[in-house]
Amino acid sequence: MATIQLTINGNQRSVDVDPEMPLLWVIRDELKLVGTKYGCGIGACGACTVHIDGIAMRSCSLPVGEVKNSAVTTIEGLSENGDHPVQLAWLEHDVPQCGYCQAGQIMTAASLLSNSPDPDDAEISASMNGNICRCGTYTRIHAAVKTAAQKLS
Amino acid sequence: MATNQTNRRSFLKLTATTGGGLMLGFSYLTSCRNEQTAKANPELVMPEEWVSVNAFLKIGDNGVVTIMSPNPEIGQNVKTAMPMIVAEELDVDWNNVVVEQAPLDTENFERQIAGGSQSIRHGWEPLRKTGATARHLLLAAAAQQWEVEMADLRTENGVVYHDGSDRSLGYGELASVAATLPLPDEVTLKDPKDFRIIGNAKKNVDAKKIVTGQPLYGLDIQREGMKYASILHPPVFGQSLKSVDDAEAKALPGVHSVVVIDAAPEGVQLQWSDVNAFPKLVAVVGDNPWTVMQARKALKVEWEESSPAESTADRRLALERQLDEGKAEVARRDGDPEGAFAAADRIVERTFYAPFLPHNTMEPMNFFAHVTDEGAELIGPIQTPEFLRKSVSALLDMPEDKISIDMTRMGGGFGRRLYGNFGVEATLISKAAGVPIKLVYTREDDMTQGTYRPEYLVRYRAALDSDGNLTAFHVRGTGAGGSPIFPNRYPAGTVDNYLAENLSNESNISTGAWRAPQSNFIAGAEQAFLDEVAEAAGKDPIAFRLELFDRAINDPVGEDNDYDAERYANVLSEVRDKAGWSDGDQRGVAAYYCHNSYVAQVLEAELVNGQPRVNEVHCVVDCGIVVNPEGANNQIEGGIIDGIGHALYGAVTFENGRPQQQNFDSYRLIRHNEAPKAIHTHFVENGIAPTGLGEPSLPPVIGALANAIYRITGERVSEQPFAAPRELKG
Numbered sequence: 012m013a014t015i016q017l018t019i020n021g022n023q024r025s026v027d028v029d030p031e032m033p034l035l036w037v038i039r040d041e042l043k044l045v046g047t048k049y050g051c052g053i054g055a056c057g058a059c060t061v062h063i064d065g066i067a068m069r070s071c072s073l074p075v076g077e078v079k080n081s082a083v084t085t086i087e088g089l090s091e092n093g094d095h096p097v098q099l100a101w102l103e104h105d106v107p108q109c110g111y112c113q114a115g116q117i118m119t120a121a122s123l124l125s126n127s128p129d130p131d132d133a134e135i136s137a138s139m140n141g142n143i144c145r146c147g148t149y150t151r152i153h154a155a156v157k158t159a160a161q162k163l164s
Numbered sequence: 165m166a167t168n169q170t171n172r173r174s175f176l177k178l179t180a181t182t183g184g185g186l187m188l189g190f191s192y193l194t195s196c197r198n199e200q201t202a203k204a205n206p207e208l209v210m211p212e213e214w215v216s217v218n219a220f221l222k223i224g225d226n227g228v229v230t231i232m233s234p235n236p237e238i239g240q241n242v243k244t245a246m247p248m249i250v251a252e253e254l255d256v257d258w259n260n261v262v263v264e265q266a267p268l269d270t271e272n273f274e275r276q277i278a279g280g281s282q283s284i285r286h287g288w289e290p291l292r293k294t295g296a297t298a299r300h301l302l303l304a305a306a307a308q309q310w311e312v313e314m315a316d317l318r319t320e321n322g323v324v325y326h327d328g329s330d331r332s333l334g335y336g337e338l339a340s341v342a343a344t345l346p347l348p349d350e351v352t353l354k355d356p357k358d359f360r361i362i363g364n365a366k367k368n369v370d371a372k373k374i375v376t377g378q379p380l381y382g383l384d385i386q387r388e389g390m391k392y393a394s395i396l397h398p399p400v401f402g403q404s405l406k407s408v409d410d411a412e413a414k415a416l417p418g419v420h421s422v423v424v425i426d427a428a429p430e431g432v433q434l435q436w437s438d439v440n441a442f443p444k445l446v447a448v449v450g451d452n453p454w455t456v457m458q459a460r461k462a463l464k465v466e467w468e469e470s471s472p473a474e475s476t477a478d479r480r481l482a483l484e485r486q487l488d489e490g491k492a493e494v495a496r497r498d499g500d501p502e503g504a505f506a507a508a509d510r511i512v513e514r515t516f517y518a519p520f521l522p523h524n525t526m527e528p529m530n531f532f533a534h535v536t537d538e539g540a541e542l543i544g545p546i547q548t549p550e551f552l553r554k555s556v557s558a559l560l561d562m563p564e565d566k567i568s569i570d571m572t573r574m575g576g577g578f579g580r581r582l583y584g585n586f587g588v589e590a591t592l593i594s595k596a597a598g599v600p601i602k603l604v605y606t607r608e609d610d611m612t613q614g615t616y617r618p619e620y621l622v623r624y625r626a627a628l629d630s631d632g633n634l635t636a637f638h639v640r641g642t643g644a645g646g647s648p649i650f651p652n653r654y655p656a657g658t659v660d661n662y663l664a665e666n667l668s669n670e671s672n673i674s675t676g677a678w679r680a681p682q683s684n685f686i687a688g689a690e691q692a693f694l695d696e697v698a699e700a701a702g703k704d705p706i707a708f709r710l711e712l713f714d715r716a717i718n719d720p721v722g723e724d725n726d727y728d729a730e731r732y733a734n735v736l737s738e739v740r741d742k743a744g745w746s747d748g749d750q751r752g753v754a755a756y757y758c759h760n761s762y763v764a765q766v767l768e769a770e771l772v773n774g775q776p777r778v779n780e781v782h783c784v785v786d787c788g789i790v791v792n793p794e795g796a797n798n799q800i801e802g803g804i805i806d807g808i809g810h811a812l813y814g815a816v817t818f819e820n821g822r823p824q825q826q827n828f829d830s831y832r833l834i835r836h837n838e839a840p841k842a843i844h845t846h847f848v849e850n851g852i853a854p855t856g857l858g859e860p861s862l863p864p865v866i867g868a869l870a871n872a873i874y875r876i877t878g879e880r881v882s883e884q885p886f887a888a889p890r891e892l893k894g
């Protein structure tokens with residue numbers, strides 16, 4: 012066990028955990044931010060996607076000890092009022108079915124657009140390919156990413 | 165209110181807590197507030213006081229209405245659609261509606277199940293009556309107050325009007341009186357042409373919470389003092405727990421206890437849905453999910469064989485042998501199929517195979533349970549809460565009224581959460597450990613514990629005369645736990661000589677309902693086979709199918725045909741027109757009927773690096789009245805992508821009883837770049853009461869895909885998954 016200082020959604024938080032514990036479980040069960048989801052535990056489905064210094068990363072495979080000097084953003088911190096252009100585009104396209112994977116999808120899309128504000132179809136597909144949606148909302152996700160890009164431009 | 169009025173239909177019962185009095189505003193309603201609605205209407209203010217009109221409805225003093233959604237929400241969006249139906253007949257402004265998930269409450273709600281695409285179909289009339297009854301009571305309250313005839317009153321958007329005297333009162337002002345009035349014997353329902361909410365696209369009521377990461381799912385439930393539990397089940401089908409040495413695991417920091425549970429003890433009657441392949445389990449209980457998942461690795465467990473282990477290769481041979489030689493149950497026989505085959509000019513034959521499939525809901529199985537001597541509190545994702553409560557009652561020897569079940573939004577269902585073994589397990593772990601716990605499956609637990617879509621093998625034969633007419637049709641199928649055949653579905657009824665034969669294969673690999681059970685395989689096989697028969701007959705695949713429907717419409721064979729041939733033919737004709745189908749078309753077509761709905765599709769695919777990739781799908785659906793076009797389109801699109809994905813990539817295989825795919829690194833689900841670029845859905849407008857929507861678009865798309873692959877490669881694919889492992893050539 013170790014005391015680890017984290018910057019989560021702009022706030023300094025201190026947790027007393029095993030440094031090997033994946034960031035996912037620290038976020039969910041120590042910090043009670045449950046929007047970030049567990050899907051596979053091996054970084055293969057994208058449900059646990061958060062931003063580490065603005066880059067989309069899989070929190071399920073990231074030991075918390077390795078992120079202590081980084082800024083972590085979760086879905087709860089993506090925008091103050093749920094009005095990030097990606098979130099608004101998700102609402103406009105009524106993307107979710109079960110909704111479980113969507114926080115991860117949104118975090119991946121937001122990271123993509125912050126680095127590439129006007130991606131083409133191939134770039135969107137390549138970026139979103141790591142996020143599984145078992146309900147099959149991919150066509151809506153694709154359309155929503157394009158709408159969000161328009162909102163940002 | 166008089167208690168003798170509560171023995172009516174349960175949908176119309178008044179809640180015991182109302183008593184005609186006012187209920188104080190619940191603070192939790194603020195948190196349950198429909199944020200999407202609030203966004204659309206920023207003026208929406210929560211009322212000071214609520215009146216509970218019946219189990220479905222609370223009306224606030226300011227006219228805001230809370231409508232309970234009775235059925236489990238698995239992503240099929242009934243939490244939006246079911247309250248829409250109530251709101252329509254109640255005649256309120258949808259922007260003034262707040263939706264809440266009802267708990268399991270068999271006194272007040274019927275059929276709180278998510279299964280068989282039946283929530284809207286079964287709920288349609290009761291939900292309409294519920295809304296209409298409440299509206300009637302509000303009208304009666306106004307009539308009483310104004311001393312006028314009810315017939316002279318009308319409602320609009322949550323207000324009662326008496327045009328004769330130019331008076332009006334909002335529902336919020338009438339609710340407390342309305343709740344004291346006797347229930348009407350009959351109510352008048354709206355003429356569908358007057359619908360203002362039904363048929364108009366409404367956004368998912370939970371969408372805002374979903375996109376902002378608010379707690380909604382079973383996995384998100386946290387309670388003071390709650391521990392987490394992780395289970396260890398045998399790694400092999402056909403094994404059971406022999407012994408466990410938990411000394412090392414118990415000694416780890418953060419571990420509370422290690423318990424052994426038996427979820428199916430002798431002499432206890434569980435519900436059919438709650439028995440799993442691995443009832444005897446070891447569970448580690450501790451401070452957080454990661455701790456218990458890690459501590460599990462320190463358990464020293466011995467397993468013992470309870471039945472012989474099976475492997476996919478051996479099973480395949482056994483299925484083929486059974487199909488070749490097994491004694492079948494004749495499920496349907498028309499005419500003289502043997503004679504017709506003997507007299508045939510040409511016989512077409514093909515065998516189709518599909519593997520076991522795990523459900524792979526993105527939210528793994530989990531459940532919260534807190535068991536004490538006084539009662540049991542259960543919270544989690546479950547499609548069949550009523551069955552789960554019965555099982556828990558039997559296991560704990562505790563009356564059902566001491567067991568509460570709250571249903572969380574589910575991160576996918578697809579049939580998996582019809583089987584509540586994880587709820588049973590959570591209950592027993594909480595009892596054994598003496599603490600409130602949440603059981604969380606790892607992805608590996610989830611993918612390797614069975615309840616799979618059964619492995620299937622089916623053989624079709626068709627006899628053609630020299631003019632290319634279908635003279636006989638024979639289908640013979642088997643599968644783990646039962647045959648996939650629906651003997652009375654198309655093309656039964658369209659051909660004079662018909663034979664359907666069922667076989668069943670016993671396996672210790674456990675199976676269960678998986679989105680569109682049986683149909684999820686047989687539709688694709690049948691529609692691919694009919695395509696081949698049409699080609700052999702020298703006919704266009706759509707024209708050939710329509711020819712058969714003509715026979716079923718004009719002179720059907722037999723009396724038990726399980727479809728309406730005219731509606732069936734209509735979706736096929738419409739998709740031909742919508743897709744601009746032409747002679748020699750290079751796309752795949754399919755049509756299927758299941759869950760009381762008709763779906764036809766035309767699918768265009770190409771080869772990318774030797775593997776099929778779907779570009780575009782046209783889809784025509786006849787599911788009667790569409791309650792919420794937004795959600796309906798989403799369901800159809802999802803079913804199509806889900807069907808394409810599993811047909812191309814899905815399979816769990818076995819070596820000596822051990823599942824070879826355990827996580828998403830080895831099990832392939834369809835990904836973003838593999839989904840169709842465009843899906844065009846058209847709903848038939850016919851005013852018929854609504855039918856299933858969550859499942860029917862999945863089964864036929866597998867046939868449409870197989871037929872499209874044939875068009876672009878010349879190869880008839882009949883083995884799922886279609887994409888593995890070799891390259892196809894165009």
